[in-house]
Amino acid sequence: MKIYNLPDAHGHFGPYGGTFVAETLIAALEELCEQYEHYRNDAEFQAEFHRELKHYVGRPSPIYHAKRWSDHLGGGQILLKREDLNHTGAHKINNTVGQALLARRMGKTRVIAETGAGQHGVASATVAARYGMECIVYMGSEDVRRQATNVYRMKLLGATVVPVDSGSRTLKDALNEAMRDWVTNVENTYYIIGTVAGPHPYPMMVRDFQAIIGREAKSQMLEDYGRQPDALIACVGGGSNAIGLFYPYVGEENVRMIGVEAAGKGIDTHQHAATLVTGRPGVLHGNRTYLIQDENGQIIETHSISAGLDYPGVGPEHAWLKDCGRAEYVAVTDEEALSAFHTLCRFEGIMPALESSHALAYAAKLAPTLAKDQLLLVNLSGRGDKDMATVAQQSGISL
Amino acid sequence: MNRIASTFSSLKQQNRKALISFITAGDPDPKTTVALMHQLVQAGVDLIELGVPFSDPMADGPTIQRASERALKHHVGLKDVLALVATFRETNQTVPVVLMGYANPVEAMGYANFAKQAHEAGVDGVLVVDYPPEECAEWVQCLEQWDIDPIFLLSPTTPQARIEQVAKLAKGYVYYVSLKGVTGAAHLDIDSVNRKLASLRTYINVPIGVGFGIRDAQSARIISEQADAVVVGSRIVEEIEQSSADNLLNNVGQFVQSLRHAIDGTKTDNSLREADS
Numbered sequence: 001m002k003i004y005n006l007p008d009a010h011g012h013f014g015p016y017g018g019t020f021v022a023e024t025l026i027a028a029l030e031e032l033c034e035q036y037e038h039y040r041n042d043a044e045f046q047a048e049f050h051r052e053l054k055h056y057v058g059r060p061s062p063i064y065h066a067k068r069w070s071d072h073l074g075g076g077q078i079l080l081k082r083e084d085l086n087h088t089g090a091h092k093i094n095n096t097v098g099q100a101l102l103a104r105r106m107g108k109t110r111v112i113a114e115t116g117a118g119q120h121g122v123a124s125a126t127v128a129a130r131y132g133m134e135c136i137v138y139m140g141s142e143d144v145r146r147q148a149t150n151v152y153r154m155k156l157l158g159a160t161v162v163p164v165d166s167g168s169r170t171l172k173d174a175l176n177e178a179m180r181d182w183v184t185n186v187e188n189t190y191y192i193i194g195t196v197a198g199p200h201p202y203p204m205m206v207r208d209f210q211a212i213i214g215r216e217a218k219s220q221m222l223e224d225y226g227r228q229p230d231a232l233i234a235c236v237g238g239g240s241n242a243i244g245l246f247y248p249y250v251g252e253e254n255v256r257m258i259g260v261e262a263a264g265k266g267i268d269t270h271q272h273a274a275t276l277v278t279g280r281p282g283v284l285h286g287n288r289t290y291l292i293q294d295e296n297g298q299i300i301e302t303h304s305i306s307a308g309l310d311y312p313g314v315g316p317e318h319a320w321l322k323d324c325g326r327a328e329y330v331a332v333t334d335e336e337a338l339s340a341f342h343t344l345c346r347f348e349g350i351m352p353a354l355e356s357s358h359a360l361a362y363a364a365k366l367a368p369t370l371a372k373d374q375l376l377l378v379n380l381s382g383r384g385d386k387d388m389a390t391v392a393q394q395s396g397i398s399l
Numbered sequence: 400m401n402r403i404a405s406t407f408s409s410l411k412q413q414n415r416k417a418l419i420s421f422i423t424a425g426d427p428d429p430k431t432t433v434a435l436m437h438q439l440v441q442a443g444v445d446l447i448e449l450g451v452p453f454s455d456p457m458a459d460g461p462t463i464q465r466a467s468e469r470a471l472k473h474h475v476g477l478k479d480v481l482a483l484v485a486t487f488r489e490t491n492q493t494v495p496v497v498l499m500g501y502a503n504p505v506e507a508m509g510y511a512n513f514a515k516q517a518h519e520a521g522v523d524g525v526l527v528v529d530y531p532p533e534e535c536a537e538w539v540q541c542l543e544q545w546d547i548d549p550i551f552l553l554s555p556t557t558p559q560a561r562i563e564q565v566a567k568l569a570k571g572y573v574y575y576v577s578l579k580g581v582t583g584a585a586h587l588d589i590d591s592v593n594r595k596l597a598s599l600r601t602y603i604n605v606p607i608g609v610g611f612g613i614r615d616a617q618s619a620r621i622i623s624e625q626a627d628a629v630v631v632g633s634r635i636v637e638e639i640e641q642s643s644a645d646n647l648l649n650n651v652g653q654f655v656q657s658l659r660h661a662i663d664g665t666k667t668d669n670s671l672r673e674a675d676s
Contacts, residue, residue: 010533020502020529022458024576027556166464167454176457183458186556283502283529284455296476297507299454 004250006320011200011287014323016316019199020283025179028186033201035106040208045101052097053212056130057087059094060216063224063377069347076370078363079229080350080380081217083241090353090382091213091241092123096192098209100127103190110134110185113192114178116143116171117307118150119353119382120194125159135159138177142169143307150386168301171311175285195238196315199286203315210244217377218248225375231256231366234379235358236329237273237309239318241381246327247317256328259318260362262304263331273302274331275314276322289316305334305390306354308382336361338394341384353382354390402495402523403548403571406445407606407627416623416662418443419608420655421499421632423450423466424483425475426639427647433486434648435639440494442652443659448526448630451480451500458528462633465640477504477513481520488521497524497550497571510541518545524571526550532564539568552576553603555595562602572606572628575599577613587612593625616661623662631658 011017019029039045053059061082070077083091096113103111111133115121121137128135137154141163144151151161167173175198182191196203196210214232221228232249234242236259246257264272272278279290284299292300292312304310321327337354340361344352352360356379363378370376384391392399400408410417420439424432436447452470456463477500484496498517505513505527517525525547530538532551539549548571553562555578565573577592592609599607609622610630619629635651642650 018534019531020534021531022528022554023531023552023557024458024554026531026561027554027558030558166461167468172455176455179457180460282506285457286529288506291503293503293507295507296474296478297453297504298471298476299503 006317007200007204011204013203013317013320015281016289016319017200017203017287019286020288021199021286022183024183025186025199028182029199029201031106036102036201036205039102039105045105049098049101052101053094057093057097058085059212060220061085063217063220066344066348069344070367072347073364073367075368075372076230076366076374076376077372078367079375079377081213081245081377083213083379083381084350084352084356084383088123088126089385090119090123091210091244091379092120092194092382093126094212094244095194095206095209095240096120096123096127099190099192099205100131100133103133103192104131106190108133108188108190110136110189111192112136112138112178112181112189113194114138114171114174115194116140116174116310117386118143118147118154119308119386121159121161122150122153122157124192124194125154125157128159129157136181137161138164138174138181140164140168140170140174143171143174147307170301171307172285172299195240196243196317197238197285197287197289197313203287203317206240207243207247207317210240211247213241213244213379214246214248217245221377228252228255229375229377230370231258232377232379233258233260233359233363233366235260235309235355235381236276236314236318237262237311237355238313239315241379243315243317245377245379246321250326257321257326258362258366259327259329260358261329261331262306262309262337262358263333264303264305266333267331270300271303272331273304273310273312275312276318276329277331281319284313287316289319290314290322305337305394306358306387308353308355309358330362332358332361338391340364341387341391350380351384352380353384354387356381357384401546401548402493403446403497406495407572410445416626417445417606417608417628418619418655418659418662419446419448419610419628419630420444420635421448421450421610421630422635422639423452423463423470424480425452425470425473426466426636427469429473429475429479429483431647432483435651436487437491438648438652439655440491442655444494444655446495446497446628448497448499448632449480449484451477451498451504453501453504456501460633462636462640466636477508481516481522484522485520495523496521497526498522499526500528502527502529510538514541514545514547517547522547524548524550526552526574528552532561532568543570550574553599555591562599566602566604569603569605572608573603574630575607575609575626576611577609577622578611587618589618589621592622596625616657619658620661620664629658629662
């Protein structure tokens with residue numbers, strides 16, 4: 001692979017990414033680009049970021065060898081990067097800490113965020129409380145109904161949760177509404193996007209903050225196993241946990257990178273969120289990327305059992321990694337993910353998030369085809385406590 | 400000279416300002432759209448901006464979002480919008496029509512394919528909200544090949560360097576967004592609009608239309624003193640939303656006529672009848 005130095009100065013990853021927004025947002029994005037460029041190279045900023053990751057988030061997160069499960073599967077060894085052990089229970093906090101520190105340096109007193117399942121909303125509300133900023137979280141009214149516990153968590157943390165009634169009343173509509181807020185209140189407001197999508201510089205910036213996952217993994221693998229894994233596996237909705245793990249490995253050509261999307265009820269059913277596997281390129285939410293859309297270019301509602309993967313777009317860097325063949329993208333169904341969820345609970349005493357269960361489900365398919373000395377590193381991006389009600393419901397149990 | 404240029408040039412000769420109206424194609428239903436376009440013309444509109452419905456209208460406020468949703472219930476796509484323009488052109492060859500919408504429907508059709516079909520339908524200009532100048536060199540080329548004007552937005556926060564960049568690409572007219580926020584918002588600061596317009600004219604050679612936040616005859620009149628064109632959207636869409644099928648054309652006509660008179664400084668004469676097509 002040639003030297004990888006993307007995105008370009010305007011946020012392009014090959015034909016993907018860019019800044020596809022209304023003129024009213026351009027000045028805000030230019031300010032953000034300028035400030036981020038400054039602080040990403042600022043030793044004091046980076047030192048504070050890493051101090052917060054260590055003492056507030058609880059990093060580094062360990063790599064755990066799921067030996068009993070690996071033995072059961074009877075093939076390669078499955079290793080888990082334990083992002084579920086972070087403060088607030090997922091990788092999302094890596095990014096919100098980074099962006100909140102940036103917002104503070106930019107003199108913004110109000111932060112806004114969009115959320116689907118509520119994980120990014122909780123991570124945003126958390127850092128807003130930590131740094132004393134006002135926090136507004138936009139959430140589709142359908143998701144507000146489905147994720148009542150997370151709504152309450154955000155409120156306990158002092159955030160205002162605004163239900164969004166437009167469109168499909170889910171994540172994409174929450175994102176639309178957050179953009180509208182930002183356009184209107186651009187002077188004092190910082191928009192914390194939760195994934196590697198959106199206009200430049202978000203895909204790059206969120207990647208940079210999440211890349212701590214892959215950088216830690218690289219040194220931990222060397223230290224604990226004396227070598228790098230044969231493959232990385234991570235779930236992909238917008239793709240922030242996956243890019244966080246993949247990015248430091250892009251130049252390591254012997255390491256396969258596998259992104260796992262949500263096949264929902266099956267990729268031939270129209271009830272899925274497998275954007276890279278089934279979609280085609282287009283423009284949404286500020287960037288050019290693969291999208292799930294109809295023949296008229298309208299965005300189609302997606303489905304996944306895991307709200308965090310239920311998004312019709314995907315980060316533009318994943319679109320590029322797919323096209324140039326550096327990463328592979330596959331999809332697993334709701335049912336396969338649920339089965340992996342239960343298996344990890346029983347074999348390892350770890351309750352994974354339903355999002356991460358998609359990565360686990362693919363690992364369970366791949367491991368038996370590998371030799372016993374081969375290593376699969378799976379990003380266990382979050383813990384499953386938030387999914388208890390969904391899982392119970394699937395098993396016909398009411399809590 | 401294309402329809403947009405000749406419209407502005409003849410208005411200038413008469414020392415009048417343009418009234419631009421926005422409606423969403425297919426709102427409240429596709430069969431009303433062409434009749435509504437003729438009614439707008441009859442009531443005094445000089446140029447029609449026709450919204451292309453999109454599932455995720457990020458830059459629009461609730462009123463135009465709802466219009467988009469109503470149109471999408473009838474599955475009105477970009478091809479249907481072009482067909483509506485072609486029907487309008489059967490009986491009107493003079494009033495310019497500018498399509499206004501979001502990038503993805505155009506991406507799905509393909510630039511070259513879209514430009515050719517839009518030209519054949521009789522479209523005069525296109526404003527894609529989420530194609531800022533730095534992302535659309537190829538797009539602008541395709542449009543120009545078919546004599547369609549690329550229309551761009553400028554905002555109160557647009558820095559000078561970008562104004563110069565837009566000035567190089569813009570054809571037809573530029574659309575100055577008169578306030579921060581989304582379409583239909585309510586806080587218009589007329590003094591700051593006027594100051595900004597004066598500075599824009601240093602760079603921009605095409606006419607300047609002002610929109611976002613113009614809600615009544617009075618604000619239309621004040622804006623028209625400095626702007627070359629007044630753009631009214633959400634307020635017209637509200638009339639559509641609040642009208643029944645029976646009085647929709649009449650209500651929209653009455654409202655637009657009041658804007659026309661305010662801009663021209665003439666009195667309402669109630670002579671308007673519904674357009675008969």
